[in-house]
Amino acid sequence: MSDEPGAPDGAATVIEGSIDFTGRTGDIVGLVIKNALLNIITLGFYRFWGRTNVRRYLWRKTEVFAAPLEYTGTGKELFVGFLLIVVLVFVPYAILNVVLESSGLLADATFAIAYNLLVTLIIFYLIGVASYRARRYRLTRTRWRSIRLGQTGSSWRFGFWYLGLNLLMFFLGLITPYKNMKLWQLKTQNTHVGDRFLEFDREGASGKILLKLYARFMLPCFFAALVIYLPALFFVSEAAAVAIDSTLAIDELSEQIVGHLFALPDNYGTLITVVWPLAFMIFLACLVWYKLEETRLLVSLTGFGPLRPAFEARGGSYFGLWLGNMLIQILTLGFGLPFTQLRYVGWVCKHTQIDGQLDLSDISQSLDDDLTSGEGLAEAFDMGAV
Amino acid sequence: MAGPDALASSHSAEFFDGNSPVSKQVEVRADIDQLAIIDPAETVDAIHWHLVETRWIDGADKPVLSTSATPDARLVLDSADLAAELVALGLLSKGIVETAKSRKTHTQAWKYGLAAIGVTVALLVAIPLLSGPFARMAPDSWRHKMGVESAEVIETLLGKRCENTDAQAILDQLMARLVKNLPGNELLDVAVLDTKMINAFAMAGGQIRMMNGLIKNAKSSDEVAGVLAHEIAHVILRHPEEFAFRQFGYEILLSTIADSGAVTEVAASAGMHLVNSAHSRDAETAADALGIELLRNAGISSGGIAAFFARHASDLGKLENVLKFVSSHPPSAARKEMFENAGNTGGAALSDEDWQTLKLACANS
Numbered sequence: 001m002s003d004e005p006g007a008p009d010g011a012a013t014v015i016e017g018s019i020d021f022t023g024r025t026g027d028i029v030g031l032v033i034k035n036a037l038l039n040i041i042t043l044g045f046y047r048f049w050g051r052t053n054v055r056r057y058l059w060r061k062t063e064v065f066a067a068p069l070e071y072t073g074t075g076k077e078l079f080v081g082f083l084l085i086v087v088l089v090f091v092p093y094a095i096l097n098v099v100l101e102s103s104g105l106l107a108d109a110t111f112a113i114a115y116n117l118l119v120t121l122i123i124f125y126l127i128g129v130a131s132y133r134a135r136r137y138r139l140t141r142t143r144w145r146s147i148r149l150g151q152t153g154s155s156w157r158f159g160f161w162y163l164g165l166n167l168l169m170f171f172l173g174l175i176t177p178y179k180n181m182k183l184w185q186l187k188t189q190n191t192h193v194g195d196r197f198l199e200f201d202r203e204g205a206s207g208k209i210l211l212k213l214y215a216r217f218m219l220p221c222f223f224a225a226l227v228i229y230l231p232a233l234f235f236v237s238e239a240a241a242v243a244i245d246s247t248l249a250i251d252e253l254s255e256q257i258v259g260h261l262f263a264l265p266d267n268y269g270t271l272i273t274v275v276w277p278l279a280f281m282i283f284l285a286c287l288v289w290y291k292l293e294e295t296r297l298l299v300s301l302t303g304f305g306p307l308r309p310a311f312e313a314r315g316g317s318y319f320g321l322w323l324g325n326m327l328i329q330i331l332t333l334g335f336g337l338p339f340t341q342l343r344y345v346g347w348v349c350k351h352t353q354i355d356g357q358l359d360l361s362d363i364s365q366s367l368d369d370d371l372t373s374g375e376g377l378a379e380a381f382d383m384g385a386v
Numbered sequence: 387m388a389g390p391d392a393l394a395s396s397h398s399a400e401f402f403d404g405n406s407p408v409s410k411q412v413e414v415r416a417d418i419d420q421l422a423i424i425d426p427a428e429t430v431d432a433i434h435w436h437l438v439e440t441r442w443i444d445g446a447d448k449p450v451l452s453t454s455a456t457p458d459a460r461l462v463l464d465s466a467d468l469a470a471e472l473v474a475l476g477l478l479s480k481g482i483v484e485t486a487k488s489r490k491t492h493t494q495a496w497k498y499g500l501a502a503i504g505v506t507v508a509l510l511v512a513i514p515l516l517s518g519p520f521a522r523m524a525p526d527s528w529r530h531k532m533g534v535e536s537a538e539v540i541e542t543l544l545g546k547r548c549e550n551t552d553a554q555a556i557l558d559q560l561m562a563r564l565v566k567n568l569p570g571n572e573l574l575d576v577a578v579l580d581t582k583m584i585n586a587f588a589m590a591g592g593q594i595r596m597m598n599g600l601i602k603n604a605k606s607s608d609e610v611a612g613v614l615a616h617e618i619a620h621v622i623l624r625h626p627e628e629f630a631f632r633q634f635g636y637e638i639l640l641s642t643i644a645d646s647g648a649v650t651e652v653a654a655s656a657g658m659h660l661v662n663s664a665h666s667r668d669a670e671t672a673a674d675a676l677g678i679e680l681l682r683n684a685g686i687s688s689g690g691i692a693a694f695f696a697r698h699a700s701d702l703g704k705l706e707n708v709l710k711f712v713s714s715h716p717p718s719a720a721r722k723e724m725f726e727n728a729g730n731t732g733g734a735a736l737s738d739e740d741w742q743t744l745k746l747a748c749a750n751s
Contacts, residue, residue, distance in 0.1 A: 013408045070443075072482070104528060143460075145402060146403075146458060146459065148458070194407065360406070365404060
């Protein structure tokens with residue numbers, strides 16, 4: 001601890017350092033086995049308590065400036081949140097479905113399409129709401145040096161941003177960098193440690209950084225286009241080969257083109273087994289490369305008082321994390337999830353630095369004491385990241 | 387293990403007052419039923435935490451203590467010996483701090499938990515009880531639509547409908563004969579599917595499909611008539627609709643308790659399967675009884691179907707007895723006995739000529 005007894009007041013409260021994760025896989029083997037067994041016996045109901053135990057461990061082993069985080073959430077809260085969602089969302093939806101199905105309204109194609117579209121929109125909206133509420137739950141249950149973290153802002157409003165931006169992205173994929181920056185901003189600006197809020201874009205650099213992001217985004221876009229349009233290009237060139245040495249009527253011609261294409265098993269084979277997977281893999285690699293840069297830039301726009309966090313990670317190291325976690329999940333039939341979470345938290349901490357000095361006397365406990373919400377909705381949509 | 391010395395000596399710790407992240411180095415001593423927290427730099431009185439209000443909430447080597455009197459405050463002991471000794475003496479508990487607020491959540495959680503268990507049990511009872519009445523209330527238009535959809539799926543999976551018009555006419559006549567004395571009109575549509583499987587299905591809305599393998603395997607037209615009577619009985623008793631309602635109810639129930647863990651899901655669906663097959667065995671027995679009734683009304687011998695089950699009893703008998711509890715049908719031997727006890731000796735179901743035609747139902751396809 002930097003505040004030694006007897007040091008003059010003021011100087012003792014200024015601290016600096018790093019964010020470290022000291023968890024080890026060996027520590028949680030027993031916990032994982034216990035969770036798996038109890039989950040089986042209770043038909044999965046133990047998961048709320050199991051998840052809480054894992055979080056307590058992960059939080060305790062995450063040290064910010066040499067002080068560990070404390071997780072104060074409980075399994076009961078998660079369970080109650082889950083029950084509320086079953087009663088308020090799932091059961092009404094199931095009943096509505098049965099009523100519509102038996103009334104024969106769904107037999108009408110127009111009604112069925114409109115209904116399904118509406119349900120999809122509502123689910124998408126609720127996913128946005130849920131992710132925001134889950135984040136608030138985890139933050140309010142987190143303490144550092146006895147100080148509660150938290151998140152203000154309306155989850156219903158966040159849900160509209162989430163739905164709207166994702167809808168735009170559906171029609172206009174190029175909006176992705178802007179969308180991610182906007183959602184990041186909504187989340188960070190509303191996050192507080194005690195009575196002090198995180199800040200986003202302290203120097204008005206977001207415009208410049210958005211341009212940088214777009215420059216980076218072009219590469220995955222190029223490969224996405226390749227993955228999607230390569231088969232089309234292939235079709236067109238093959239069709240052209242038929243068309244050139246032919247003077248047939250239009251319907252005969254199209255018949256020939258189709259016949260010609262389906263008589264090309266060799267070229268098809270190369271496309272499907274070599275070119276397409278290769279392009280897809282390059283696309284994924286580019287996407288990771290973009291996402292890491294995006295995270296780096298968004299983190300650099302975020303600050304807390306005089307502290308400037310920095311995130312820097314290589315694609316190769318992310319690939320190692322991802323591959324290892326995939327293997328763990330497959331080999332443990334999904335029960336090894338906590339191992340993957342431990343690896344993920346460790347990886348994030350390893351690649352995050354915090355520059356600057358923080359005067360602890362600038363912070364005090366926040367008055368807002370939000371101990372109400374669980375994260376039931378997120379649970380329902382299976383979004384509990386950690 | 388910490389000795390009693392731990393109680394007598396004073397221990398260094400880090401103290402957070404609950405308002406500021408700035409901590410103080412303090413000395414902690416056990417003082418009968420409380421902890422005395424002393425700041426050596428200040429001359430003010432020590433802070434006292436009652437042990438009954440205090441919990442060891444986190445940390446193993448460096449215990450984190452909290453008290454319900456000031457839930458935001460934290461005391462982080464430099465070593466575990468004092469806290470371990472107090473726990474050993476039963477003076478200090480581990481776990482979360484109980485405040486008025488968290489106690490309220492606690493009571494609420496119990497209420498929700500009991501309500502959830504109540505709803506689950508009520509659903510487990512209500513689903514099988516209500517699915518029968520629901521099935522009987524279902525309008526014909528809905529039953530027909532559902533049946534046609536299931537029939538399409540079955541035909542895609544097993545084999546397409548055989549289009550021999552002569553054989554179809556014979557089958558339709560046989561069916562008409564079996565239902566002629568029934569009050570009201572039943573939705574019924576029977577067809578032969580081109581597959582070697584020895585089986586027959588009744589689906590919602592009176593859609594009945596007999597596998598060509600069953601007709602080929604039959605030694606007489608009475609056996610086919612017996613199976614058809616059994617499937618018609620399922621239709622009259624609305625078993626396919628009842629099954630659909632029950633399945634739907636159980637799936638909703640299952641979806642709320644299932645976890646991402648694969649083993650849990652398998653365990654849960656195995657349980658549901660056991661419950662379902664018990665209902666299914668009852669339904670088969672009921673359909674057998676009504677089937678005999680239909681055969682009797684039509685003046686067809688039930689000796690044929692008894693022979694059919696006799697053949698299958700010797701093939702499958704041993705295995706079926708072992709699988710009695712997981713199987714959806716009663717053991718074949720028991721069914722053979724039931725048909726024989728019916729003591730029904732009517733005439734033949736079809737003329738020889740018609741029977742030969744029916745056997746060729748899928749010959750062209």
